[in-house]
Amino acid sequence: MADLRSNLAGIRSPNPFWLASAPPTNSGYQVQRAFADGWGGAVWKTLGTPIVNVTSRFAGFNYREHRMVGMNNIELITDRPLDENLKEIAECKKAFPDRAIIASLMEVCEQKPWHDLVKRVQEVDIDGFELNFGCPHGMSERGMGAAVGQHPDLIERVTTYVKEAARVPVIVKLTPNVTDVRFPARGAARGGADAISLINTINSVMGVDLDSWNPIPHVDGKSSHGGYCGPAVKPIALNMVSDCARDPEVNIPISGIGGVETWRDAVEFLLLGATNVQVCTAVMHSGFRIVREMIDGLNDYLDAKGLKSISDLVGKSRNTITTWENLNLNYKIIARVDQKRCIHCNKCYIACEDAAHQCIDRVPRADGTYDLVVDESHCVGCNLCMMVCPVDCIDMLQVDTGLPSESWKERNAVATS
């Protein structure tokens, strides 16, 4: 049994699986159910001046038979009075003292309202704050959420306000709706944030109904952009987490968010430098119980790898991500089709023929069918055939080029010296 305990900037939890600030953490009832199922922590649905919501609020992006590959929402922060939320937070903490409860906060960008909110909230026993500078819809129109997260200086200033009053660690939650996420992350660091969490949701329009021509979801025939999340955003989140984890000017712990559904996703975030992960969409799809599979899977994975604790994973792949100019130009792989496993759907053939490098040949066989054979002298090792193969019968094999490793940067340095 590996040690799954997590410590994000002093915030301790029995495992690295937190619920993100979102509909599943809207109430004490929900958070207590989640904790009973084993969640290590919960970031409470953002506290602030209670808002008014609209219906409908969510939409799913389905791909073929897969529902909710992505999801978007136009729900705002809590619509319940602060006192009610604080009372329930206290009850949760009392019932589950070992779990982390983090209060997500949102306020206008002025010192006093932030000081008041922070002081009031930390009257109950909480483990940390998360500043919501990420919510991309609704609140951003009122100068909050992502409107703050898109201005590194504002992030820095508000973080400073919060740090002046906070007695517990402060996490700054970042919006991905920026050109380069390192700049807002650096702003948070400059403001004294103890950690950052990312990504919040991505600006999105989910679709248009082909019959009514209404947007999806719609509120009486209209919609606004919403926040996109779920499995489809994971690659974007991994990139942004990786960018921040490698940036020397950020240099604070990271809580990874974006499309985490299984322990496997969590491991990837940890390897690229996140200390823990936050989950929302997967719970919205399947309920709190999924955390049991996440805990089991992570534990078994660590055992199988002979690792003692999750800290043995954090950042282990951080330096495998670099800039293109540092990649080895002399590394070569080629595709090879295993004829025994091939079912002759020809998907690799047409993909290579139309979209890659025309190096899969259909070699006729006696029975009128074809063998799919890679022209290895022309294969550029792009992976496309392997990607489209429905039965995984294409292996990418490394070829020894006999050449030493040489990057573009190195080659140019030689050329210009």
Add this chain to the structure above:
Amino acid sequence: MFPGKPIQKALSHLEVSIEANRCLYCYDAPCTRACPTHIDIPAFIAKIADGNIKGSARTILEANPMGASCARVCPVEELCEGACVYNTESDTPIRIGDLQRYSTDHVREHGIAIFAAGPETGKRVAVIGGGPAGLSVARDLRRCGHGVTIFEAHERLGGLNTYGIVPFRLSSEVALWEAQQVLDLGCEVRSGVRVGDDVAAESLVKDFDAVVLACGMGGVPRLGIPGEEHVWDSIEFIERAKTTGTAPGLGNRVAVIGAGNTAIDALTCAKRLGAACVTMYYRRGEAQMTAYEFEYDFAKEEGIEFRFFCAPTRVVVEGANVTGLELVRTSLVAGTDKLESIAGSEFIEPCDTIISAIGQSRLITAIEALGIAHDGGVVRVDDDMRTSRAGVFAAGDAIFEKGAREAMVVEAAEQGKIAARSIDGYLHGSTSSP
């Protein structure tokens, strides 16, 4: 209504969605290559998946005018589904037939017309026979703008689809809808008219710019045994059963002679009409049966019994009633496929009705009246469905030849398509096929 449930159940919307999305959209797909009409199967399935069901039906029906009935009657295990790349140890083929049914049901149930007649050319073509082959020719000729008159011996169109395929596999409703789609393009129909009897074949050749013989085949040939007059013709039996839902005088014990697909139809039809004991008698063995394996399996499921290596020798009649069938045991001559009767092995099987399903005879009268070359009743055609006589074409079971062509609805549809293309070329004064 015919008793018993249809063999095939329509897929639910959820099943359709799962199945359509499971299709790999193979390139140069083996299913399409295995389809005699070359339906672009990955395309029609992709259109189901992306919600364009009318487009899906168009893809199917463009290639196969009998696409709705073929969805139900095609031996898919031998054709498209048998070729699906998912025929592996761990997967099952895509349910292509069921998906084809889904799309064609959609246009049928919603009354969606897909095709339109072409601009009139003023040319007129006589189509002899309104079955699958004749209807396919007619549809494509109308799409080219040629006038079409269908001469049909039966009261209704559809041929074997309407009258000959057991109702629990293909309802006449589907067959008649399919025929109606062709009629809606503006065909003249002369039903209840038998060419050769009611109208002279030669007058058709004279009065029309081209003639297509798509008359199919005739009834079951004679067995050549005493008491033959008491034996029912399987084609007529199925037709009557399908039309009326009953078979007066069938009795409890039914013997069916023959082991092809029509024999299976007669057997299962008799069983579903209430005969308690229905038995197939075949002079050869199980391995030589010409019925598709899935048909044989179906008959077993329906509770049919089978007797191999016995040939009928006499109908046992008492008074005016059949009481039994006398058979003789047979065996294969070692090392050959020849049969010999075992002397003295005769035995009598008690039964109330005997149905013969040993094949179909040829409509030689019509063929000879048209003065076209044939081989024992099989009309001789070239690859473009041209007979020996200029302006006369043939398609469907009339050109079916054992070992050379399959007597399938889907084959008839393809031949009809080819014939129409060929006739269009002929009428435009070109002899080359497009």
